[in-house]
Amino acid sequence: DIQMTQSPSSLSASVGDRVTITCRASQSIRNNLNWYQQKPGKAPELLIYAASTLQSGVPSRFSGSGSGTDFTLTISSLQPEDFATYSCQQSYNSPHSFGQGTKLEIK
Amino acid sequence: QVRLVESGGGLIKPGGSLRLSCAASGFSFSDYYMTWIRQAPGKGLEWLSYISGGSDHTKTADSVKGRFTISRDNANNSLYLQMNSLRAGDTALYYCARERAPGGSSYGLDVWGQGTTVTVSS
Numbered sequence: 001d002i003q004m005t006q007s008p009s010s011l012s013a014s015v016g017d018r019v020t021i022t023c024r025a026s027q028s029i030r031n032n033l034n035w036y037q038q039k040p041g042k043a044p045e046l047l048i049y050a051a052s053t054l055q056s057g058v059p060s061r062f063s064g065s066g067s068g069t070d071f072t073l074t075i076s077s078l079q080p081e082d083f084a085t086y087s088c089q090q091s092y093n094s095p096h097s098f099g100q101g102t103k104l105e106i107k
Numbered sequence: 108q109v110r111l112v113e114s115g116g117g118l119i120k121p122g123g124s125l126r127l128s129c130a131a132s133g134f135s136f137s138d139y140y141m142t143w144i145r146q147a148p149g150k151g152l153e154w155l156s157y158i159s160g161g162s163d164h165t166k167t168a169d170s171v172k173g174r175f176t177i178s179r180d181n182a183n184n185s186l187y188l189q190m191n192s193l194r195a196g197d198t199a200l201y202y203c204a205r206e207r208a209p210g211g212s213s214y215g216l217d218v219w220g221q222g223t224t225v226t227v228s229s
Binding site: 001032034036038043044045046048049050055087089091092094095096097098099100101 | 142144151152153154155157166167168169202207212213214215216217219220221222
C-alpha cells in the first residue's frame with residue numbers, strides 16, 4: 001500500500017500569510033494527488049485534483065504542485081475562512097490512502 | 108442539487124453488524140464510482156472501499172477486508188456498506204462520497220455526505 005505523509009502536522013499562521021503544506025508518497029503516484037479542506041464538524045471538501053487542478057468554485061489563492069512522490073499545497077494569502085485541516089489523498093492505486101492531515105491554526 | 112445522505116449508524120456491541128446506507132440525489136448515480144471513507148474521533152481520514160457504477164469493480168482496504176462489503180442499488184440511487192464483526196477500532200464517522208469524474212476512480216471525491224456515526228462499545 002502507498003503511504004502518504006504530510007508535513008507539518010500543524011501550523012500556526014496569520015491572515016495574509018503565504019502557507020505551504022507538503023505531502024510525500026511512499027512511491028510514485030504520478031499526478032494522482034488530491035487535496036481536501038475540512039472544517040470542524042463538517043465533511044471534507046475537494047480543493048485540488050490531479051495535483052494542480054483547482055476544483056470548481058475554489059478560490060485562486062489555493063494552488064497545488066508536484067508529481068511523482070512530492071507535492072505541495074500553497075495558500076498565497078491566508079483568509080480567516082482558510083483556518084481548517086488539510087488532507088492529501090492519492091488516487092493512483094487502491095487503497096486510495098490519505099495523509100494524516102495538517103491543522104492550520106490562527107497565530 | 109447534488110446530495111448524499113448517510114444513515115444506519117448507531118451504537119453496536121463488539122462482534123455485531125450494521126448496514127450503512129447512502130441516498131444519492133441530483134445526479135446520474137449509476138454513472139459514478141462511489142466510495143466509503145471513515146474518520147475516527149480526532150483522527151484523519153481513512154479510505155475504506157469503492158465500487159464502480161455497474162458494481163463490476165470494487166476495492167476494499169485491507170483493514171476491513173473480509174468484514175466490510177460495499178454494494179449499490181442503482182434503481183434506488185443507494186450505496187451500502189455492510190459491516191460485520193465490528194470492533195472498538197471501527198468507531199468512527201462514516202462518509203460516503205462521489206468520485207469527481209463519471210466512470211473514473213482516480214480524480215478526487217467531489218461530493219460528500221454529512222456522515223453517520225458508528226460507535227462500537229459494550
